[in-house]
Amino acid sequence: MNILYENDTIAALATARGNAALAIIRISGKNAFNSVEKCIFPTIKFINTPPKRLQLFTIINIEIKKAIDEVTAIKYENPQSYTGENMVEILCHGNEIIIEEILSQLIKTGVRIAEKGEFTKRAFLNGKMDLLKAESINELIASTNPISYLCAIENYYGKSKNILLDWKAKIIKILAEIETRIEFPEEDDVIDRKSTYRKDIESLSIEIEKELNIREKIKVIDSGFMMPIVGIANAGKSSLFNLILGYNRTIVHHEEGTTRDAVSEEIKIKGEKIKIFDTAGLNETKNSVELMGIEKSWEYIKNGNLLVFVTPANKEILENEKRILKETNKEKIIGIISKKDLNNPIQKKEMFQTFGIPFIEVNLIEEEERLRIIDFISSNIKKAFNLFNSESSIICNKRQEEIIRRTESKIKSIIQNIDQYYDEIISNDLKEILYNFEEFIGTTDNEEILEAIFSEFCIGK
C-alpha cells in the first residue's frame, strides 16, 4: 500500500483555535515544498535546509510581497513524515488573522484546505499506521477524562491490536482442530469430542464479555459520573448540595430543573467530571406534582453512579429510606447522617453498618464540618472511580464496539448450540468471527468505510 494516496496537496491549522504564543500549520502532499517555497523568504534557505531541521523564515504575501509573519518551518521528506508524503510544518504566531493569511497564500499556490482527519487518513493509506493506531490518535485528542485517555494511549501503543491478534490466534487454533476432525473423523463420542474445544470457545467468550463490560463502565464516565443526593424531605439535601458547590470553584455548567425536578451542577472533583443532583425529597404524598418529582428521584437512585444518602438523626428510619437500601447496589451508596446534635441516631448507624455502607455524622450548618464532609465524599468518589480506573478498554469507539458486540452474540450462539451443530457450521461461524477480528484491526480498503471513520476526526489531524 506504499503508494501516494492522492495527488493534491492539503493544508490545515493543526493546533487549537485561539490567541496563543504559537500555532502550527501543516501542509502535506506532492507539492508541499513547492507551495511553501512560493510564500517563504528566504526561499533559497528553505530549499537548502535539510529535512527535520527547524529554521527561521518570513511568510510573505505572494502578490504584494509584504511580510505576514516571522515563523519557523520544518520540512519532512516522503516517506519520513506523519502522512508518508512530503510535509511542511509552519510554526507561526497564534492569531487567527495570521493563520488565515498564511493559509490564503498556500491556497493561492494550489493547496486546498484538508478535510477532517485527512492527514491521518493519508498516513493510513500510505501504510504509515494501521487503522487501530489511527483511531487511537483520534481518541487521544478527543478524550475528556483520564480513563478514556488511558484507553487511547494504551491502544496507541498497540494494546488492542495485540489482544485482537491473540484472539485471532485462538480462533485459528480451534479452527485447525475442527478442520482436522472434519477431514479425519474419529470414532469417539461427538459430545466428548466437542468438549475439547468448547472450553477454548467459552474462555474466549468470557474474555470478550469482560471487555464489553469495561467498555460499558467507561461509557458511563464519558457521559459524566452521576452523583445524586437522595433522601426524605428536610434531611438536608439542598444544604449539602450547596456546601459541595460552595467549596468547589470549578463549576462547569449550571442547569435549573423544573420546581419538582432535580437541580444539577457539573463540577470537577479530583480531575473527574461529576454531575451532582439535588433530588426531590422522598415524601409520602398524594399531590400529583410532588409525585412526579419523587418518581424522578427514584430514577436518579436507580441510575446514579454514587448515591449520597442523607438521613436526619432526629427521625425514625422511614419506609422510603428502607426502599433505597432494598433496591440499590449497596456498593454505590455513601451515608450522611445530618443534624447529629439533635439525637444519637443508633438505629441509623446500625443500618449503615449492617450493609457495610461508609457514613459520617455531621451538622450541615456548621462551617467547621465542611472540610470533613468534602473529604469524605472525595475519597469515596475516588474509590468509586478506582473501580473503573483499574482497567482500560481495548474498545475505544462505536465502530469497534459494534464489531465486538456482533462477535459476542455469534460466539454465544455457538456455545448454546454446540451440541446440535455440525462441525461444518461451527467452523463457518468461527470463520465469521475471524473476519470480525480482521475488520476490527482494520484490514479494509473499502473507501466508504474509511470515509466514515476519518470524518469523525478533527481538521488538521
Place this chain on the structure above:
Amino acid sequence: MNILYENDTIAALATARGNAALAIIRISGKNAFNSVEKCIFPTIKFINTPPKRLQLFTIINIEIKKAIDEVTAIKYENPQSYTGENMVEILCHGNEIIIEEILSQLIKTGVRIAEKGEFTKRAFLNGKMDLLKAESINELIASTNPISYLCAIENYYGKSKNILLDWKAKIIKILAEIETRIEFPEEDDVIDRKSTYRKDIESLSIEIEKELNIREKIKVIDSGFMMPIVGIANAGKSSLFNLILGYNRTIVHHEEGTTRDAVSEEIKIKGEKIKIFDTAGLNETKNSVELMGIEKSWEYIKNGNLLVFVTPANKEILENEKRILKETNKEKIIGIISKKDLNNPIQKKEMFQTFGIPFIEVNLIEEEERLRIIDFISSNIKKAFNLFNSESSIICNKRQEEIIRRTESKIKSIIQNIDQYYDEIISNDLKEILYNFEEFIGTTDNEEILEAIFSEFCIGK
C-alpha cells in the same frame, strides 16, 4: 545585557487550549535539557540529537515509567533560541490531559510554570530583542482585526523603532543648534534666532499629532465599528436591520435591548467586525419611556462610526431628520430612501446630494433589492474603513500612547511659549522629550516597569 536572566527553568503550553491535532509545550532555562531528559525516551537519542533537529520520542511518567504520549521534540542551545537560554519545544497531541501530564512530569524535575510573558521577558533581558519588538509580539498574538494586526507586524519589523530613532535624531539636531547658541550667543534678534528651530519643532509636533490621530482611529476599530440604523419611526429601519442580518451568516453575538433601547448584532462584513444597531424612531412624543429611547438614538447618532440614515419616500423631511444632518459629520452618513414606489422623493434626493451623502432608493420589502442594498452598504463600510486602513500606527498599546501624549503636550507647550522661554528652558524640555523617546524604545531596566509590561502578555509567550 547578554547574561542569563534567572536561574530557574520555566515551562508552559505555547499553543491555544482545546482539542487539536497538536500542541506545543515550551521549556526554557538552564536546566531545560536536563529536565526533559528525565521524562523523555529514548534519553540517549535526545542527548545526542543536535539543536534545531526534530526527532520522535515518548514522554514517560517519571515514577511509573508509563508512556504519556508520543511526541516530537526540538532542542535550542543558548543563545540560539527565542529566550536566549537553553530551550526545548515538545510537540504533543493537543489534549488537556496530555498537556497537564507532561507539565506535571516537568514540574517533578524542578521546572516551574512560566508567568505571563515570561519567555519574551527573558528574551528581552537576554538581549534577544528590544522592548518594542517584544510588545509587538504581544500585539501580533492579541490583534483581533486586520488593522491592529498590520500595526503589530509593521512594528515587529521595526517601523515604530525607526520612526522613534528618526524623531530622536531630529531632537538631537535641534538641541545641538540651541546648545551652540547658548555657548556662542550672537547679536541677532532673539525671535529671529528662534524661528530657525521653531520650524523643526513644529514639523515634529505635526508628525506626532498625526500618529496620535491614527491611534485614535485604530482604537475605534479595536472596540468595534458601530453602524447604527437611524431615522424617524416607520422609515423601515427594522426591515433593513433584518435584511442585513438575513444576508449575513456570521452573526457573532445577539443582544436584545429593552423595548425602547436599540437592538444590536455583531456581524462581519469584509472581514471587519461591525456592530449594527436598530435604533428607536426619532418621533415627536411626550411619552417618557419613548423619550428615553429617542435620547438613546441621539447618542448612537453621535457615537456611530457610520450612520445608515433611512428616510421614507412618502413623507416630508421632518425636523428630526434635519437635525441628524445638522449635528453630524456628513462624511459618516449614508442615505437610504425607502418606499420608493410610493412617491418620487425629489426633496430628499436633493437633501442628500446637497451634502454629498451617497444614497440609494429602495423598496425594502422586495427580495431583488437585497443584493443591491448589501452592496451599497458594504462598499461604504469599505470606504469608511479605508480611512483607517491606509495607515498603520506606531503606537500599539497604552504604555506607548501615554508616552507620546506626554510628549505631545510638552512639545505644544514649547511651541506656545517659544518666544518667552530662555534657550536653557527649551533645551531642558527637549531633553525631557528625548528621554520620553528612549523610554518608548525601551532602554529601561526598571524591574517594576518590566513587570507591568510583560504581565499583559499571555502565558507561553
